[in-house]
Amino acid sequence: MTDIRRLAGRVALITGGGGEIGSAIAKRMSREGAKIVVGDLDPAKSEATAKTICAEGGDAISVCIDVRLEDSAKAAVEATIAAFDKLTILVNVAAAVTPDGNAETLSLDLWENAIRVNLTGSFIMCKYGVPEIRKAGGGAIINIASQLGHLSVAGRSPYCTTKAALIKxxxxxxxxxxxxxIRANTISPGFILTERSSKRSGGKEIASRIQGPKHLLNRPGSVDDIAAGAAYLASDDAAFVTGTDLLIDGGYVTFKGVIGAEGLPTM
Ligand SMILES: NC(=O)c1ccc[n+]([C@@H]2O[C@H](COP(=O)([O-])OP(=O)(O)OC[C@H]3O[C@@H](n4cnc5c(N)ncnc54)[C@H](O)[C@@H]3O)[C@@H](O)[C@H]2O)c1
Structure with a gap:
């Protein structure tokens, strides 16, 4: 829990805000004083996040949004202005589920959908969000990339490629x-323990055991680790921070070894 209110007077639109990381960012930004618009493809999830924020005493609405579609992005920005008069923080969290495969096994549709959601989605949101942020006198854009935008993993070309491109x-x-x-930055999370990320390992407990030792700090990250970074980048504490990528990855990218039995890094 935080009692700092660095975002009082700000309005944040968060795509993928019904997901685990997006919802943690929405709640953290609300606790820091921002009014929140939670956008997600799954309206039940965005509504649940907005409801939790309101129950905690915050101010939030939810919108159903598909970041692949211009009309949908435009409508979300319009709903933000209608509810809260301005937009000052845009957080692009939405990402497509990208199955494993290579050039021969992945369909063109899957490849194009990954690019459309993970990369073009951010472009579309900026197309409609930037004019409003400018009108408000400035603000912050935060795009959620990945440690896999820095590193390469066999079988994950759509994900690695779109996240690297999002950083650029x-x-x-x-x-x-x-x-x-208007400041623009990415966050590159390490392995964050969510349903989505744990699925390929067969659940959170196994994922934690497999993924933890890939981090210098010998644990997976939490959604709150990412929310704290997003709140910082949105706030005036980051007033001199733009064009950068904030690795919140427990040293995953720096450390390419394995944590040994004694809990110490080994190569
Ligand atoms: N969990 C991790 O280990 C990890 C690591 C690095 C980066 N990330 C990134 O963090 C972000 C959130 O990941 P998460 O684990 O919370 O996943 P999540 O699946 O819980 O959240 C993603 C949300 O995006 C929404 N979404 C999907 N397509 C959309 C679309 N077209 N329009 C609008 N919303 C859409 C989904 O409904 C979902 O609620 C993603 O960008 C992911 O790539 C996650």
Whole structure:
């Protein structure tokens, strides 16, 4: 729990806000004083997040959004302005589920859908979000990338490629809009213990055992680790931070070894 309110007076639109990391970001930003618009493809999930925030005394609405579609993104931004008069923080969390495969086994449809959600989705959101953030006098865009945007894993080309491209896209966003007082940064999480990430290992407990030792800090990350970073990047504490990628990965990218039996890094 935090009692700092660095985001009072701000309005945040969060895509994928019904998911585990998105919902943690939404709740953290609300506790820090922001009004929240929770957007998700799954309306039940975004409604649940918004309801929790309101029950905690925050101010939130939910919108059903498909970041692949311009009309949907535009409607979400319009709903934000209608509810809270402005937009100052845009957080792009939504990501497609990308099955494993290679050039021969992945269908073109799967490849294109990954690009459409993970990369183009952020572009579309910015297309409609940026003019409103500028109108509000500036703000922050945070795109959720991945440690796998830095590293490469066999069988995961759509995910690794789109996350690497999202980091590059965000650097250029920062350059395009610095003069409008709009900061743009990515967060690259390490392995964060969520249903989605744990599925390929067969559940959270096994995933924790397998993935933990891949991190220098010898544990998977939590959704709150990422929410704390997002709140920081959205706040004036990060007023001089733009065009960067914040690795919140327990040292995953730095450390390419394995944690030994004594809990110490080995190579
Ligand atoms: N969990 C991890 O280990 C991890 C590691 C690195 C990066 N990430 C990134 O963090 C983000 C959240 O991951 P998570 O584990 O919380 O997953 P999650 O599945 O819980 O959340 C993703 C949300 O995005 C929504 N979504 C999917 N397609 C959408 C679309 N077209 N339009 C709008 N919403 C859509 C889903 O409904 C879901 O609620 C993703 O961008 C993921 O790539 C996660």
């Amino acid at each position: 896209y965000t650097e250029v966003l920062a350059m395009d809009y610095a003069r409008d007082n």
